[in-house]
Amino acid sequence: MGILVNKDSKVIVQGMTGREGASHSRAMKEFGTQVVAGVTPGKGGMDFEGWPIYNSVAEAKEATGANVSIIFVPPAGAADAVLEAAHAGIPLVILITEGVPTVDMMRAVQEVKMLDAQSRESGGEGVRLIGGNCPGLVTNGEAKVGIMPNKIYTKPGRIGLISRSGTLTYEAAKLLNDAGMGTSTTVGIGGDPVIGTTFADVLPMFEADEGTDAIVVIGEIGGADEEAAAEYIKHNMKKPVVAFISGRSAPAGKRMGHAGAIIMGNVGTPESKLAAFADANVPVADTMPEIIDLVKAALSK
């Protein structure tokens, strides 16, 4: 069980022949993911460590039946790579690239949403973009479509994990793993201001997933995605949710590494996020290890 990806997912890698694309293709294969092909425009027909390379996503999909694409294309071409995959009919597109211009992301996200609506209206399964600037997805014991270290996912479990940060995703997954609980699916949604999928988009999937008992949400300062998640949880969720917010001591007006991690005026403050989670009865861990205690407490209720 789990959400979005599983052992049957057929994955293509856009930008496979680049340094990042190559090393992560190997790591995904090692994890057990069905990586079926790579796409690098101009290198079609090449064999790359046993994988066929195609010039376009459409060709790769036609030849392999791929239903997931992961993108390692550099920032200037990243939004175009997203649109190529979406127009080729790939239902799940994961953008790892960091540093994509925000205007490019606005346009790509809007177009993907339009394609998604069109696909659903005509009975298709829709199109979803995850990221950019994200670590990707892992359904423990089944498939990894991302860049997380393989060895922190040794124990499949029943806790869902959603995070804006890459490294904190690893921390949390490892803590859950070491505590003997393990994870179902991990979703890294990304640290940019405009992203394809938000907390509130992922929560209903976990609520409906039979393989997930509780959800951990790892947010950070900036924006109001945590507030939107709290609103959704308050009105719609029966499964327990535990939250963590990083950057609580960061000063306003300074961008903390992630393009989206900035307090602007009174938007994006930790106080607002804490208040929203309190209102939704979502316990917030003060430290990462406390997440484990709160999840245990929530599950024993």
Added chain:
Amino acid sequence: MKLHEYQGKEILRQFGVNVQEGRIAKTPDEVRQIARDYGDAVVVKAQVHVGGRGKAGGVKFSPTPDKAYENGEKILGMDIKGLTVNKVLVTKAVDIDAGVEYYIGMIVDRNVQSFTLMASAEGGVDIEEVAAETPEKIVHYRVDPITGLRPYEARDVAIRAGFKGNLNKIADMMVKLSQAALARDAVLVEINPLFVDASGTPLALDTKFEIDDNAMYRHKDLADWREMEAEHPLEIEASKYGFAYVKLDDGNVGVLGNGAGIVMTSLDVVNRAGAKPANFLDIGGGAKAEIVYNAVKLVSKDTDVKAIFINIFGGITRADEVAKGVIQALQDGILTKPVRMRIAGTAEEEAKALLAEVNSPLIQMYPNMFDAAAEAAKEANAASAAASGKTVENK
């Protein structure tokens, strides 16, 4: 990248926005000359990257060229919130009472995954104050990032905001603002005040313009506008190494880690341990010894830093590479402050062995981030206390 008022105006002018005429001066003589050329009252405006320059005395009305010279003398070289004024914009003065002042702006809004256009008839004041006190006086409208703002949409927003004057001309200015924002990858662009004169014609009197750093690669013509002197020297050095570095005020613990999330959390952990972080430094993933060496070198240069907390979660980053970088810094005499670090994951044992070999009290490794942060905080606070003790004695 934040632009100065005159730079923001230059971009808006390129997109056809009617902008108040002005010229840049670097000396009081130049200020007087510009005022003489205009043959009219002028306003002398400090060009610095901080808000509230008016309140700080950085904007002055000057009825005569001699008064303009005097004001230029006062403002040039002035210190506004830690930044020295090196240039002023001299613009023709406008009789504000002969018209009205409005506000228009566009900002990246993650909640609508696009730009939001804001318009308010309450111009000429800080829009954040309007937003806090009378939010109903600001009209918000999502701009389609593919088409940009269309004239009919602009007219609708202008009407809803209660703008009086030539509706078509005002809407046209809003459309051009949207074109500039999209084409120049703005994060934020404001015209405030947007002055509408008695004939109904709109004129941009002041602007704010900030460009998306991720998009600077396609605005090479604006690269020269980046002012190194306006940034912290350590931030400039960090950008050479490709680090995400932010200098933080009143701190005593240098903080570095691999990933924005882990570093943000490290700041929180240092705070909880009773000390204050002096910086944010993300060295990125897969960091080799040389990168760690450069990071330690950078943080060590900060005289505020009394101890260093390193927090690494090793996925692709190897603990022994981190240890090698820190040890090299020690051996080269660059590292003179205590380093307390937590490195979890890959090659942890190798790292421990390397540190045992060096056996320096300056470098200690801990099994979790809380112990490492607590030790770094203890060292830093002790050093800070000793330093302030000395200062007291000297007085």
